[in-house]
Structures are given as C-alpha cells and as structure tokens.
Amino acid sequence: MQRVRIKDVAREAGVALSTAALALRNDNQLREETRRAVRDAAARLGYVYDRSAAMMRSGRSHTVGLLVCEITNPFYAELTAGVEAALEEAGFATMLANTGESVTRQRRMLERFREQPVDGVLMMPASGTPPTLLDDLERWGLPHATVVRGFRRGAHTGPDNRGGTRLATEHLLGLGHRRIAFLGGAAKNSVTAGRWEGYARSMARAGLEPVQLACRTDIGEAAALAQDLPHDGPTALVCFNDSVAFGAMLGLSRAGRVPGRDIAVTGFDDIREAALWHPRLTTISTSPRQMGQAAARVLLARIADPDAPPPRETIRAQLVVRESCGAKLNGGGCSSG
Amino acid sequence: MQRVRIKDVAREAGVALSTAALALRNDNQLREETRRAVRDAAARLGYVYDRSAAMMRSGRSHTVGLLVCEITNPFYAELTAGVEAALEEAGFATMLANTGESVTRQRRMLERFREQPVDGVLMMPASGTPPTLLDDLERWGLPHATVVRGFRRGAHTGPDNRGGTRLATEHLLGLGHRRIAFLGGAAKNSVTAGRWEGYARSMARAGLEPVQLACRTDIGEAAALAQDLPHDGPTALVCFNDSVAFGAMLGLSRAGRVPGRDIAVTGFDDIREAALWHPRLTTISTSPRQMGQAAARVLLARIADPDAPPPRETIRAQLVVRESCGAKLNGGGCSSG
DNA sequence: CTGAAAGCGCTTACAG
DNA sequence: CTGAAAGCGCTTACAG
Structure with a gap:
C-alpha cells in the first residue's frame, strides 16, 4: 500500500493540489463546501499529514523543547503537566528533556533541540547555569523563555518568591515567634535568592537576626538537619519548599518533637501532598500547573513575535494556613489566613 | 547570515558533498583524517545539522512518542525520567504527551504522533483503553511498546504485580495477621488485576476470605476509607500502591490509630517518599527508573527490527520491610526481609 | 479556485 | 573518495 499524499487527496476530491493543501490546513479563503470535500x-x-515535510518547507515545526531541571520533583512534574497541556491545546508538541540539574546535559540537550529543530525552548535552568546561555540562544536565533528559575533578563514566568517567604515569615512573627530560621536553599539560583530575601528582610524589619540552615532540596537531608536541632534553637522554620518542610517534619518527629505544636513549620509551593500530610502543611501556594500554562503562553508569544520585548510575569504567592504553623492548634495571635 | 548547509561544509573542507554528508554522520568507510577535516x-x-530534512528523506526521525497516563504521579514521573534518559543516550528525542487518564486525549495524541512522525510509541495506556488500540497502531505501521500497564499481547515491560502482592500478603500472614484487606484498585486495568490476584490467591491458599476496599489511586480517597475503618475490621492492609498506603496511614492517624502498631500497612512501588514517611513504609520495590530504561530499550529493539516477536519483560518485585507492617516494632513472626 | 513549478536540506544509489 | 542527480512531501508564490 502506497503512502497517500496530498496529490492523491486532490485527485480523489477532484481539485488542484494547491487547493487540497489549503483545504487540509482549513484555510478560510476556500469555500466550506470545498474544504469538506477535501477532508x-x-x-x-x-x-x-506529514509534519516533517511541512516543517522542512515552512521552517516551523510546531514543536517546543521543554528543559526540566528535575522531573521527579513533584512541583516540576505538575509544572510540566501544565506546560504540556497548554502547548497541546495550541497545536504544539512537547519535546521533553530532563537535565537532572546537570549543566552539561542541559547544554547537550539544547544543541539537540537546535538540530531538531524546535520553534522555541522553555527552560527551568539547572542550578549553576551561566546567564551567558541566553546569549547563545539569541545568537542561535532560538526563541526562549524561562520558568520558575530565570535570569535578570529574557522572557520569564515565575512565582513571587520574595513575597511568598515574606508572607510566611510575617505570619510566624504574628504568631509570636522570634527565633525563626530559614531551612534549605543551598543551591545558588534566582529562586533561592528571592526566598531567602523575603525571609531575611522580614526578619530585619522586625529587628531580628536571620539564620540560614542550608541544605539541598532533599527530604532526607532536611530531615537529618531538623532531627539534630537543639531545643533552645529556632521555634519556627520557614522552609525553602514543601519537600524540605516534609523532611523537617519527619526529622522533628524522629527527635520526638511534634511539628505544629512544639515547633512551627511552613513550606513553599503547596504541592498536593501538603494538604494531606500529618500535620497538614501551612505553605505558600504558587499554582505550578497554572504557572506552566502561563509560561507556555509566554513562549508561544515569543515565537509568534520575536521582536516584541520579552514579557516577565510574576505569579502571585498566597499563604495557605493549615496546621503545621501551629496557628490552628494554639489559637495563636494570627487572625486569619 | 545565510544558513550553513552540508554543501558549504563540503566546500570549506575541500571534499565532495556526499563525502561531507558521510563524514558528519561519522560513517567509518571514510578515513579518520577526512572525517576530522569535515568536522x-x-x-x-x-x-x-537539520534533523527535519534528514527525517523527511530517510523516513526516520530518531524521535519516540511517550504517552504518560499521569505525569504528576511520582511513580510515573520517575518512570518517565528513566525512559527519557535511555532514549537520550541512544540518540533519540522524547515527545511527551500526558493523557491524564483520558482515552480521548490519548487517541488525539497518538494521531498527532503519527503525523509528527515519530519512529515509535511507548505508552502507559489510560485506564479504560480498549485493547483494539494495538490493532490501530499495527495498521498504522507504528512500532509500539507498553510499560507498567499493558495488554495480553504486544511488546511490554512491567512489574511482577501478582508476585508483588503475594510477597506482601504472605509477609503479613507470616506476622500472624488473618483479617487482611486489599485497599485500592478501583480502576480496571492489568495492573489492578495482577495485584488483586496476587493478594486474593495468597489469602485463598491460607484458607481466608479476600476482601477489597476499592478506591481510586488518590491519597484523599484512601484516607477517607481508612479513617472510617471499624475497629473489628482488618488488622492489616495490602495497599494497591504507595500513594494509597500513604492515604491509608493518614486516615488511620486521623482516627487515632497508629499505623505499624495498631494496624499493619504495606504499599507497592517503593517511591522515594516510602523510606522517609513516618512510619517508614513496608512496600514492594519495582524500580520505576530502571523499568523505564528497560521499556525504552524494548521499544528501540522493536523499531530496529519490527518483525521480531514482541518481547515481554517482567521486572522482579522485591519486598522491602520497614516499619509500617509492624514487623520491626512487634518483633512478630517475620524472620527477615 | 487551477496548474505548473521551485525549493526546503538532507539521504542515497551509482558510475567512475 | 568524487560528482551529478533524484527524491522525500510538503509550502508557497504566481499567472491565469
């Protein structure tokens, strides 16, 4: 059985090849009747339809490269789902690459995307990515956008990191805490910087000393740190994200301390497990799925109009008060969420 | 700046176009010296290199379509990471599509893959996918393989579901439990069937009545079910997977019962959180990342040799004894893991 | 709408 | 290794 080409469809429908081609792309300079006959x-x-041929001739692949720093992180998985859904809806396919936080792999994958070729790249840069990567992308003429993690320039969609930890810290201050530590954020990137700043500035405004208990985003590492916390140490932990907060709560439990009663814990991201953990996690919601959708739309806009100024979108952070901060257990000084 | 083509490279290197083309693909009928000059x-x-042109001419895209039933499920995220890594290593790109368990979306995405075109499709079929889907794929001439969830035929890589729940059930029987219920598995697919069978047969062999507490794979739903469990109900729960087990433990805690002490709980999958939960979850390990890698290799073999009989691989299930089964707390009848 | 044609950048087969 | 050429299946511009 021979492969069916547009030429064959045109013959079958009794129209010219060019008419059939237009009809198949649903071009509206044709009569509805003609389009239907061709379809x-x-x-x-x-x-x-053979997209590889269309791609080659038109130079547009309707494919986007998605560079994920770590797909097994639930937050990024949710984000990926949002990106994929929005791209699919816009008729774009998603080429996935998981860098696993390796700058080397990331580089190789970008070069692969360039060969592919994709119409644009959406990336969550691996920790330690030099900002000059953007220069390469521009030199290559590859439209790009960052999401969550980004640089000082370029199209970007990200959570309000500073505002988020500010909300968390002020909430804990409002509950009467004074010895509040920041747990996590050992990696050097824009997200870490923003979350630390939101916390540290709130502490400074309250005349308190900010303290960082640095660890990587790893439940086990956070647990180990929290387990060894002295009893005259912090009474509250502003955690870098929910995974770190889960780790902290596990470590505290192992040390015989009850999170939300003996010590307050807040997270960041509001991943699904946050509402289901025991105690339920007080955290900052940033809607990863919606953020992914928004980022996809930003990139598509870049692709459609590369000369427009690159948009920078901030997704609002919201405090979600549950149990781990102790507000609902102690009836502390906090009036509401 | 004009786009550089093979013709230009050939001129620059002082060789024929065909020589340059061969050299760029590192064909070893050329002298190393020539290849280096061209590179x-x-x-x-x-x-x-322009893959879209190569694809069009050669009919091979070195791209694989990956159909994930739910990427936000940590188990499938880990599996996806394994698939992507193995494909990347083999020089294949991954086109990602997340069906979100929708058979309709799945259908649309497969048709998209067909147009793309991809060299093959690796899928975790959405719940409720008719086995006739394989007929369509064969009629389309699209090499395919299933992973985790599959059908009676076709290339497949999956965990030993039956063996896994058998291990878990026999472990609990060995600890002296008699009222053991199976929690979860409301969806109809091959995984559910296998896990239920492994449990039910072990119960039957022990002369006991199997009982299913059906719920979907959803922490909240499992929690609700476990919370309402009567005190003269089951003393042990064989859960469909780790997420269900986490839900069960949360529900039990809310009802004031301590998992691992008042009631035994086992999971399935051994996702990362299993070792870190409180209590640590006794579960069945199936190495999702390795399973993803194995599945990718199966598909690549199908693509390379479509006429060979489709391989079916089973990944061995292993019992990982931790705390939630009570074995390590009670010093029960279990000798080891 | 038609019809003939060029061209995207490769791969591939072939005679030398 | 060379060199000339065909062809993959589209898109696109154009004269009618």
Missing part, C-alpha cells in the same frame, strides 16, 4: 476525500484514503 | 570545517562555519 472527506482525505478520510476515505486514510491520508496522514 | 573541523563544520565547526568553523557553525554548521547545524
């Missing part, structure tokens, strides 16, 4: 003919013959 | 010329000119 019917295509269906009868079992025609399958 | 150097390509580097000097900033040549970028």
Whole structure:
C-alpha cells in the first residue's frame, strides 16, 4: 500500500493540489463546501499529514523543547503537566528533556533541540547555569523563555518568591515567634535568592537576626538537619519548599518533637501532598500547573513575535494556613489566613 | 547570515558533498583524517545539522512518542525520567504527551504522533483503553511498546504485580495477621488485576476470605476509607500502591490509630517518599527508573527490527520491610526481609 | 479556485 | 573518495 499524499487527496476530491493543501490546513479563503470535500476525500484514503515535510518547507515545526531541571520533583512534574497541556491545546508538541540539574546535559540537550529543530525552548535552568546561555540562544536565533528559575533578563514566568517567604515569615512573627530560621536553599539560583530575601528582610524589619540552615532540596537531608536541632534553637522554620518542610517534619518527629505544636513549620509551593500530610502543611501556594500554562503562553508569544520585548510575569504567592504553623492548634495571635 | 548547509561544509573542507554528508554522520568507510577535516570545517562555519530534512528523506526521525497516563504521579514521573534518559543516550528525542487518564486525549495524541512522525510509541495506556488500540497502531505501521500497564499481547515491560502482592500478603500472614484487606484498585486495568490476584490467591491458599476496599489511586480517597475503618475490621492492609498506603496511614492517624502498631500497612512501588514517611513504609520495590530504561530499550529493539516477536519483560518485585507492617516494632513472626 | 513549478536540506544509489 | 542527480512531501508564490 502506497503512502497517500496530498496529490492523491486532490485527485480523489477532484481539485488542484494547491487547493487540497489549503483545504487540509482549513484555510478560510476556500469555500466550506470545498474544504469538506477535501477532508472527506482525505478520510476515505486514510491520508496522514506529514509534519516533517511541512516543517522542512515552512521552517516551523510546531514543536517546543521543554528543559526540566528535575522531573521527579513533584512541583516540576505538575509544572510540566501544565506546560504540556497548554502547548497541546495550541497545536504544539512537547519535546521533553530532563537535565537532572546537570549543566552539561542541559547544554547537550539544547544543541539537540537546535538540530531538531524546535520553534522555541522553555527552560527551568539547572542550578549553576551561566546567564551567558541566553546569549547563545539569541545568537542561535532560538526563541526562549524561562520558568520558575530565570535570569535578570529574557522572557520569564515565575512565582513571587520574595513575597511568598515574606508572607510566611510575617505570619510566624504574628504568631509570636522570634527565633525563626530559614531551612534549605543551598543551591545558588534566582529562586533561592528571592526566598531567602523575603525571609531575611522580614526578619530585619522586625529587628531580628536571620539564620540560614542550608541544605539541598532533599527530604532526607532536611530531615537529618531538623532531627539534630537543639531545643533552645529556632521555634519556627520557614522552609525553602514543601519537600524540605516534609523532611523537617519527619526529622522533628524522629527527635520526638511534634511539628505544629512544639515547633512551627511552613513550606513553599503547596504541592498536593501538603494538604494531606500529618500535620497538614501551612505553605505558600504558587499554582505550578497554572504557572506552566502561563509560561507556555509566554513562549508561544515569543515565537509568534520575536521582536516584541520579552514579557516577565510574576505569579502571585498566597499563604495557605493549615496546621503545621501551629496557628490552628494554639489559637495563636494570627487572625486569619 | 545565510544558513550553513552540508554543501558549504563540503566546500570549506575541500571534499565532495556526499563525502561531507558521510563524514558528519561519522560513517567509518571514510578515513579518520577526512572525517576530522569535515568536522573541523563544520565547526568553523557553525554548521547545524537539520534533523527535519534528514527525517523527511530517510523516513526516520530518531524521535519516540511517550504517552504518560499521569505525569504528576511520582511513580510515573520517575518512570518517565528513566525512559527519557535511555532514549537520550541512544540518540533519540522524547515527545511527551500526558493523557491524564483520558482515552480521548490519548487517541488525539497518538494521531498527532503519527503525523509528527515519530519512529515509535511507548505508552502507559489510560485506564479504560480498549485493547483494539494495538490493532490501530499495527495498521498504522507504528512500532509500539507498553510499560507498567499493558495488554495480553504486544511488546511490554512491567512489574511482577501478582508476585508483588503475594510477597506482601504472605509477609503479613507470616506476622500472624488473618483479617487482611486489599485497599485500592478501583480502576480496571492489568495492573489492578495482577495485584488483586496476587493478594486474593495468597489469602485463598491460607484458607481466608479476600476482601477489597476499592478506591481510586488518590491519597484523599484512601484516607477517607481508612479513617472510617471499624475497629473489628482488618488488622492489616495490602495497599494497591504507595500513594494509597500513604492515604491509608493518614486516615488511620486521623482516627487515632497508629499505623505499624495498631494496624499493619504495606504499599507497592517503593517511591522515594516510602523510606522517609513516618512510619517508614513496608512496600514492594519495582524500580520505576530502571523499568523505564528497560521499556525504552524494548521499544528501540522493536523499531530496529519490527518483525521480531514482541518481547515481554517482567521486572522482579522485591519486598522491602520497614516499619509500617509492624514487623520491626512487634518483633512478630517475620524472620527477615 | 487551477496548474505548473521551485525549493526546503538532507539521504542515497551509482558510475567512475 | 568524487560528482551529478533524484527524491522525500510538503509550502508557497504566481499567472491565469
């Protein structure tokens, strides 16, 4: 069985090849009647559109490269789901690459995307990515956007990191805490910087000394740190994200301390497990799925109009008060969420 | 700046176009010296290989479509990471599609993959996918393989579901439990069937009545079910997977019962959180990342040799004894892991 | 709408 | 290794 081409569809429908091509792309300079006749003919013959040929001729692949720093992190998985859904809806396919936080792998994958070729790249840069990467992308003429993690320039969509930890810290201050430590954020990137700043500035405004208990985003590492916390140490922990907060709560439990009663804990991200953990986690919601969708739309806008100024979007952070901060257990000084 | 093509590289290197083309693909019928000269010329000119053109001419895209049932499920995220890594290593790119358990979306995405075109499809079929889908894929001439969830035929890589729940059930029987219930598995698919069978047969062999507490794979739903469990109900729960087990433990805690002491709980999958939960979860390990890698290799073999009989691989299940089964707390009848 | 044609950048087969 | 050439299946511009 020969492969069916547009030429065959045109013959079957009794129209010219160029007419069939236009009809198959649903071009509206054709009469509805003609378009339907062509589509019917295509269906009868079992025609399958060949995007690789279209790509080659038109130079547009309707494919986007998605560079994920770590897909097994639930937050990034949710974000990826949002990106994929928004791209799919816009008729774009998603080429996935998981860098696993390796700058080397990331580089190789970008070069692969360039060869592919993709119409644009959406990335969550691996920790330690030099900002000059943007220069390369620009030199290559590859439209790009960052999400969550970004640089000082370039199209970007990210959470309000500073505002988020500010909300968390002020909430804990309002509950009467004074010895509040920041747990996590050992990696050097824009997210870490923003979350630390939001915390540290709030502490400074309250005349208190900010303290960082640095660890990587790893439940086990956070647990180990929290387990060894002295009893005259912090009474509250502003955690870098929910995974760190879960680790902290596990470590505290192992040390015989009850999170939310003996010590307050807040997270960041509001991943699904946050509402289900025991105690339920007080955290900062940043809606990763919606952020992914927003980032996809930003990139598509870049692709459609590369000369427009690159948009920078901030997703609002919201405090979600549950149990781990102790507000609902102690009836502390906090009036509401 | 004009785009650099193979023709330009050939001129720069002082060889024929066909020689340059062969050299760039590192064909070993050429002398090493010639290959290097061509690669150097390509580097000097900033040549970028255009896969879309190669794809069109050769009919091979070196791209695989990956259909994930739910990427936000940590188990499938880990699996996806394994698939992507193995494909990348083999020089294949991954087109990602997240069906979110929708058979309709799945269908649309497969048709998209067909147009793309991809060299093959690796899928975790959405719940409720009719086995006739395989007929369509074969009619389309699209090499395919399933992973985790599959059908009675076709290339497949999956965990030993039956063996896994058998291990868990026999472990609990060995600890002296008699009222053991199976929690979860409301969805109809091959995984559910296998896990239920492993449990039910072990119960039957022990002369006991199998009982299913059906719920979807959802922490909240499992928690609700476990919270309402009567005190004269089951003393042990064989859970469909780790997420269900986490839900069960949360529900039990809310009802004031201590998992691992008042009631035994086992999971399935051994996702990362399993070792870190409180209590640590006794579960069945199936190494999702390795399973993903194995599945990718199976598909690549199908693509390379479509006429060979489709391989079916089973990944061995292993019991990982931790705390939630009570074995290590009670010093029960279990001798080891 | 038609019809003939060029061209995207490769791969591939072939005679030398 | 060379060199000339065909062809993958589209898109696109154009004269009618």
